[in-house]
Amino acid sequence: MNDSIKNGKNSVSSFFDGVRDRWANAPTWQRYTVYVLLFVFALSLPTLPLGPIMSPHVDWPSLLFFPIGVYVLLALGLNIVVGQAGLLDLGFVAFYAIGAYHLAYLGTTFDWNFWVIVPIAILMAAVSGVVLGAPTLRLRGDYLAIVTLGFGEIVRITAMNTEAIGGTNGIPGIPHPPNIEEGPVLFGVEIFKYGLLDSAPYYYLLVVLCALVIILARRWERSRVGRAWSAIREDEDAAEVMGVPTFKFKLLAFAIGAAIGGATGVFWAGKVVSIVPQDFPFILSATILAAVVLGGSGNIPGVMLGAFLVAWLPERFRGLAEWRFMAFGAVLVLMMIFRPEGILPSRQRKAELKEGTGGMGSMGAEVGGPDSGEPVEVAK
């Protein structure tokens, strides 16, 4: 069908493999220097004179905040669920909504401080992940996809029908994070002044959150938890037999993903002043999934690249924005056919996909599939 699939490598892949080998062998201080430089670069983005090139239609710092920053964070969260543990979650936007609604409700009703609500909202998002996951994670993977999809819709419809949280009108007047007057100034921006029209300070919050998530995700990936996740992803039955408590680890992945989604929701709602249920449609879940798959599920830089592309391209080329979901759909299909591992794949994931089964076993009715040994030719 396609050589790149059969061999599992092509020139692009081998180039990235080379880069990755060099990276893995580099001394620790070099790698940390690069991390710090990347962090500083991310912080400097809003003030760099990139606006005219990167974003001719919208204010560049606000574009960096939403959709780019928000999508990157959501994709990192979904990556833990889909990329690491191999659980297809189609209702990820629900956790984002839960985080945002907690800030909106607690902030407007009780006048609580933003920073008091953040941990509560994150915790509640994680709890909702557990509540959703507990009954469904014992099921086969594809049922999970539909149940999470249903859950996403339930959350949205419930928000629309519940007058206590504003119904279809949503909640206006959400508090910003508290200002620090005369605070430190970075790149000519007062970084702790959260005004209505400033975007950069909020974006800095997202960058810090993002860095935190990346560090945690890396640590998890390299730990016993991460090994358990990849064992589950590759073959759940085998993992269970080998003594991995699969249900527990799947639930953990779900809760962590939900917490990250919830955190993103809080920080997003902290800027936008008012939220409505229509801010959390299914299409957003599908977009984030597209970002994860496009970038290379399981690989953090890949996922971030995917999220950036998915967020930035439609904003940069406004004339094509209407066509973006159609393009996402086509890209998802084409990626699954020609490059299921994504643009920047994780090496392990790629190997699994080459083997044929990634988590849920292979499709039925295939007769030259992975577990039939030699392919049987059926009716050309």
Add this chain to the structure above:
Amino acid sequence: MLRRPAPFRLADLFASLLPKAITVTEQFNNLIAQFWPTTVDGVVKGAIYALIALGYTMVYGVLRLINFAHSEIFMTGSIGALVVVTTLVAPTAGPVTGLGLVGLLLLMAVVSMAASGGMAVLLEQIAYRPLRKHGSSRLAALISAIGASLFLMEFFALVVIPWLFDRGGQGRNQIAMARFLEREEVFTIFGASVSNNDLLILAAALLMMFLLDQLVNRTKIGRGIRATAMDPQTAVLMGVNIDRIVRITFLVGGAMAGIAGMLFLLKYENTRYNIGFILGIKAFTAAVLGGIGNIRGALVGGFVLGLVENYGGAFFGGQWLNVVAFVVLVLVLMFRPTGILGESIQQARA
């Protein structure tokens, strides 16, 4: 800055629960008063769910894939039927009667089945077959299905609907159908009126279900489908042409969704590019409810879901209709994941 909420008192809690208790009785009375009309509507809706659920269950039986884009195949059918109506019936022409009505309905059925069946076969060819050929993972297949669903929805909104109905840039709006079938009450059950429209939908759905059941259980093609669902490898050894069986499964499932689309149009008299999204999830729920992979289960599941959803809607209020359906799905998966009639694949592959 911090304003303390009012201190908690048990009396307040009871006071706030009292009106709730009254509303619950009111809701219950509402359900009782509306019981029979709700039931009639639920059965008719259930017939449509069942027809769509057949496509999910058949494809799942053969490929073990949730054909996520099946909802868009249903939508294609409703659009196909609508094209027939808008072409042949002038918006102000009034009711069509006699032989003309029969001809129109048959033509709608044929066109919607052809559109949906063709779309389903095309979908299989483009989005699933390549994956099947190199033994991709089921996660990859499911993502491909989601992509295909998204693509079809947007393709219809941006290209097909503006082109077919001459609505430049308004493909996302609801499109209404001119009423050509005068609705008359045929008889009443316990005071609930049953219209000719309801009867027509129910009769057509039951006829299609009967034909499908015969096809699967009585013909050689049906034997091939059943054999593939049980064990594809052995089926190949026994001389079943898998590719052909898969294609036929998609064609038949698609045609059922097409009929469902036409009947949906008769009942609700409008359609939209994303009409399949919610309906598809509900039909999938119906398939799971009856036991996925089990064709008779899908029929039972469809009717049960239609009824349960309507009763739930009557009890909690119409705006919770969709939530009721999703909650049913979660509950079924929690307590009886093999469905009412049992999952036929599970038995075969246990």
